[in-house]
Amino acid sequence: MSLTEIQTRIDKACAEAGRARGSVELIAVSKVQPDERVAAVLAEGHRLFGENRVQEAAGKWPRFRKDYPDARVHLIGPLQSNKARQAMELFEAIHSLDRPKLATTLARLAQEMGACPDLFIQVNTGEEEQKAGVLPAEADAFVAEVRALDLPLKGLMCIPPVDEEPSLHFALLAKIAERNGLSGLSMGMSGDFERAIALGATHVRVGSAIFGDRVTGH
Numbered sequence: 001m002s003l004t005e006i007q008t009r010i011d012k013a014c015a016e017a018g019r020a021r022g023s024v025e026l027i028a029v030s031k032v033q034p035d036e037r038v039a040a041v042l043a044e045g046h047r048l049f050g051e052n053r054v055q056e057a058a059g060k061w062p063r064f065r066k067d068y069p070d071a072r073v074h075l076i077g078p079l080q081s082n083k084a085r086q087a088m089e090l091f092e093a094i095h096s097l098d099r100p101k102l103a104t105t106l107a108r109l110a111q112e113m114g115a116c117p118d119l120f121i122q123v124n125t126g127e128e129e130q131k132a133g134v135l136p137a138e139a140d141a142f143v144a145e146v147r148a149l150d151l152p153l154k155g156l157m158c159i160p161p162v163d164e165e166p167s168l169h170f171a172l173l174a175k176i177a178e179r180n181g182l183s184g185l186s187m188g189m190s191g192d193f194e195r196a197i198a199l200g201a202t203h204v205r206v207g208s209a210i211f212g213d214r215v216t217g218h
């Protein structure tokens with residue numbers, strides 16, 4: 001599906017939800033995609049991308065940014081503390097803040113570097129053992145902890161369980177964000193971004209619907 005078609009579907013979902021056009025940012029998830037597909041989407045004028053691995057992003061974005069200095073890249077996958085500095089240098093936002101130790105590391109580096117990417121706390125709405133994120137019951141306390149560290153917290157992110165209706169998870173995430181006064185909601189992927197927009201998503205992360213199937217999915 002073309003980028004234009006996805007943008008049209010986003011605009012339509014905004015209209016149906018009574019939301020302003022442009023109130024949702026489309027993150028084109030370029031992980032594992034061949035360079036020529038990413039280059040094509042850049043050539044079409046799109047500038048916001050998502051990557052889920054620091055190493056992979058470090059291998060391709062400095063190159064693309066030579067031609068497109070205004071390209072922005074968000075980290076949407078897990079972040080190890082020992083890669084925090086590199087991630088802060090590479091990404092305009094990190095959507096996977098999920099534990100106190102990472103928050104203190106980011107705060108220390110932010111002091112030292114004088115800048116910090118926008119942050120989203122990942123919430124494990126499905127309480128899945130293998131999935132990253134703070135539990136819904138721990139989210140309020142973690143939000144307070146991150147704020148106390150003076151970090152630029154913008155919102156919350158979730159990845160619903162594959163076998164459940166995502167809307168329940170989007171609604172839960174929106175509720176946690178609202179009671180904490182957070183406006184950013186990173187939720188919705190290729191199969192469910194319209195439902196996420198209906199429930200307040202401000203950032204949708206769309207990969208395969210734009211780029212086609214990933215050869216090695218992760």
Ligand SMILES: *Cc1c(COP(=O)(O)O)cnc(C)c1O
Pocket residue numbers: 029031052076077159189190191205206207208209218
């Ligand atoms: C890969 C990935 C996406 C995009 O998934 P698609 O189904 O290809 O749209 C979104 N969010 C995260 C965290 C991902 O890892």
